[in-house]
Amino acid sequence: MLSKTIEKALNEQIQEELYSAHIYLSMAAYCDNLNLPGFAHWFRTQSEEERAHGMKLYSAIVDRGGRVVLGDIKKPPTEFKSVLAVMEQSLAHEQKVSASIHKIYTLAQKEDDYATQVMLQWFISEQVEEEASVSQIVERLKLVGEKSASLLYFDKELGKRGKE
């Protein structure tokens, strides 16, 4: 059985993941509007993954006899300065999400909730991967520059992203 504290924290994390799905869809729309379908595809895929993360937490709560309670999802930003700015914002967002998962892990340790710790280990590794891939895109974007022809090649490359 889940403690009320952990149940609340996991419900808040569902909210965080669903908001991530929302923010990435908004970023996809921005990239589609810039005629960068590869970047847009990358963000659409990212958005789907975030929803799947939310559902993973949903199941984790249900499996432990807890109750899923959904809240509001706030309006995501819709305007961005540039494609680099979008990627940088996405990196900052992932860093925030990692910190929030680490907080719940510490809480689960304090409560001797081993099952939640094991479940969250997947999320901790996933965050390492996500931060690494977004940070690589940010750095490579700085290398090619936003107004160069290479940006179009880069766009093509991101368009090849499959579902992980």
Ligand SMILES: [Fe+2]
């Ligand atoms: Fe996530």
Ligand SMILES: [Fe+2]
């Ligand atoms: Fe993420």
